[in-house]
Amino acid sequence: MDAINLRQLRYLAKTIEVANITRAAEQLNVAQPALGLQIRQLEDELGVPLLMRHSRGVSATAAGKVLYDRACEILRAVEDAKQEIKRFAGSINESVLLGLTPGITNLVGAEILVEAQLDLPNVHLSITEEMSYVLVEALERDEIDMALAYEVAERPGFIRIPLIEEEMLFVNAAGPTDFAQDSIGFAEALSHPLVLAGERDPARRMVAAAAEKHALPLKIAFEASSIGMMKSLIASGKAVGIMPFGSAADEIRRGELSARRIRDPLIIRTLYLVRSSRRSPFRAERDILDFIRRITTRFALDLGPLGKKLAGLESSHPVEPGASK
Numbered sequence: 001m002d003a004i005n006l007r008q009l010r011y012l013a014k015t016i017e018v019a020n021i022t023r024a025a026e027q028l029n030v031a032q033p034a035l036g037l038q039i040r041q042l043e044d045e046l047g048v049p050l051l052m053r054h055s056r057g058v059s060a061t062a063a064g065k066v067l068y069d070r071a072c073e074i075l076r077a078v079e080d081a082k083q084e085i086k087r088f089a090g091s092i093n094e095s096v097l098l099g100l101t102p103g104i105t106n107l108v109g110a111e112i113l114v115e116a117q118l119d120l121p122n123v124h125l126s127i128t129e130e131m132s133y134v135l136v137e138a139l140e141r142d143e144i145d146m147a148l149a150y151e152v153a154e155r156p157g158f159i160r161i162p163l164i165e166e167e168m169l170f171v172n173a174a175g176p177t178d179f180a181q182d183s184i185g186f187a188e189a190l191s192h193p194l195v196l197a198g199e200r201d202p203a204r205r206m207v208a209a210a211a212e213k214h215a216l217p218l219k220i221a222f223e224a225s226s227i228g229m230m231k232s233l234i235a236s237g238k239a240v241g242i243m244p245f246g247s248a249a250d251e252i253r254r255g256e257l258s259a260r261r262i263r264d265p266l267i268i269r270t271l272y273l274v275r276s277s278r279r280s281p282f283r284a285e286r287d288i289l290d291f292i293r294r295i296t297t298r299f300a301l302d303l304g305p306l307g308k309k310l311a312g313l314e315s316s317h318p319v320e321p322g323a324s325k
Contacts, residue, residue, distance in 0.1 A: 006078065008042045009071035011035050012050060013278060016068050017157030018140055020057035027141045060156070068156065072278045079280040094283055095124045098292075099135035099147030102227050103246025104271075107302045108295055119291050123284050131225065133200045139276060146275040148296070151202035161273040161312040163296045166303060168203065168267040169259040171234055171241040171248050182260040186210065189262055193221030195230045195239035206267055207242050214265070231257065242267065245306050246299075261306070271296070273313065289313060 015024040015035070025032040043050050050064035060068055083094075100108075105127070116125040130138070132149040139147055139158070152160055170189045190211060196204045211218040221239050224230050227247050233239045234248075235256060241248075242262070251257040273292060282288055293313040300309040 004042065004045060006075070008038050009067075009074060011038045012042060012064070013068055013071045013075065013157065014140075015039065015051065015058060016060045016064060017155065019059060023057075072157075075278050076280045079278075083280065083283070093122055093124045095126065096146070096282060096288060097126045097128060097144045099128050099130060099138060099144045099149065101132055101135070101149065101246075102129055103244045103249075104148055104299060105129050106249055107246045108299055112295060115295075116291065119294075120284060120287055123282075123288060131197065132202050136274065139274060142276065142279075145279065145282075146273060148271060148292070149274050150269045150271055151206065152272045152274050157277055159275050159277050162270055162310045163273055163312050164271040164300050164303070164310060165268050165308040166244060166271060167261060167306040168206070168242050168269060169245055169248075169306070170262050171243055171252075171257055171259045173235060173237045174256050174258060183263045184260045185264045186214065186262050186267070187216055187264070189240070189242065190216050190218060192240040193219055193238070195222040195224055195233045195241050196220055197225050197230075198223060201225070202269065203243065206269055210265060210267060244269075245303060249302075270310075 011024070011028065011030075014028055015021055018024050018027065021036055021039075022032055025035045028035065039051065046063070046067075048063045049061050050067060051058045052061055105112075113125060113127060116123065128135075128138070128144055132147075132151065135144065135147040135149045136152055138144045148163070150166075152158065154160060170184045172192070194207075196207065198204065208218055210216075222230075222233055224233070227243075230239075230241055230243065231248055231251060234241050235251070245252070245259065248257050248259065252259050273296075296313070297309065300307045
């Protein structure tokens, strides 16, 4: 019999996490037949099926779930060993790549990097800015270390820590904005031609789900993944948007766009800190989490009545890789 190897464990873990062999092969940068062969060899070695194959993709069997948990522990232990050995090379700083959405960076600003230099002297922090679903895909491919992203579904391989609940706004052409007074019913908001992002965008899905729940027609006049293009269409009067305050904060403050709160129902999304459960904690783990806590606290204050801060990072023992969530 052949011994179980790390490659097989990595392949199995990724396949279970993304629930699709083709997608797992793409993210692992291997040929699909090679990935499938490694998993079949692993099943033959253990004498038990690890995956259930169906029309939607794959899911783990009971045995597969047990091996997935053990594989994550083993892969984390290997990563820990690599990091410990690297310290003998004299490396002091550790690199952290954090993903943020445009709405967050628009409010928090570029000073986050300056603050990181002061608050995290032994960490090299890099920022990548993308929409939430793009950040989640980057986490799947291990291209970033953690992300602040919205409406991330619970799934194998991810740890989610809820941080903020945030109201979405009805945004239209220029006019005064008074959040204390102005609001619009959801049904009335949907009566206007909308510009929304593509179907994979969490905000688009929230709007569509609320419309379906209340049996309301959804008229999407324009589809655009660029926040700038959305705002240009709204400013021209050709469309309205349902978007977060951060995405249009500058234009709203300057009076170039107008915003109203939405009622009946409120459209509320949740911001999560998301990371891979297979990744080992950073050496400066607690300092990094404290830094993110301060950033999200400031972001919640910037949102004012539109944001509600949750207790996700307030515990003295926040969720760490390897814990269930």
